Amino acid sequence: MMNGVSANYTASDSRRAYLLLIITTLCWGCNAILSKMAVGEISPMLLVSLRWFGVVLLLAVFSRRQIVNNWPELRKHLPYIAIMGSIGFTAFNALFYVAAHSTSAINIGILQGAIPVFTIVGSFIFFRIRITSIQAFGIGVTLLGVFTVASAGDLSQLLNLTFNQGDVLMLLAGFLYAAYSLGLMRRPAVPALALFAFLAGIAFLASLPLVIIESLHQPLEWPSTTGWLVVILVMLLPSFVAQICFIQGVTLIGPGRAGVFINLVPVFASIMAVIFLNESFEIFHGVSLALVLGGIGLSEIGKAK
16 A cells, blocks of 8 residues: 555456546536636636635535544644645646636647646656556657647647647646646545545635735626636536545556546547537647547556556
């Protein structure tokens, strides 16, 4: 065991993890759509804060007993949990929602394909989890997919490639979430729901200074009717359901393999962006999707034994 994360993965573990991670990425695909719906309906930092406040209330109802029972173990790791929650939940989502103001939902989804690259490389650097030649090739394919969408399909522009502000913020957000994913390898040996409750509480507290800073620079945009709908949906889907499933998925098969499934996010995000936001799906989006999806197959085929 590695602080609650098994180092020996069985076929049953893999099947359970696949289902959990597909649910996770479906919910995260929804988040890309909701981030665009939130533009003009609620301030980004206020959305982050209300999102985690709602999750804390939910967890107070559903995980109260687990929190009490596991408090002695959780208390030992409070500084570590504070860092994890601030990076993986607050900072990631703050950058995510700000990015939505200057890039498309399809781009947001596809650029999350960089997260598995950061995670696999980080797994090798910090945990010496071997990267096979096939996995390394998969990383290259994923990066090519990221560059394809960032260059709008004109790969001749790669030497002079400039990302727009939203794309850069999404890549930075992806780096932070990869760091959080790696941190789960050293998570306290407590049930996922109890850990998540503390992470969510930290995320809410860490979001409050961001709301204050935002209000000092511009008037807060309080939620409209659509804004409140977005708050409720991001609270339930990408915040509550997805995070619990992701923690369990990482526990079952490790961060490197679990992180690769994030490449499913652009698939779900692109489909929903076309259906719900009427965004245009260009040929280069299809090429990019094919490239980032190739990372899943390559990484699973080429995973170290």
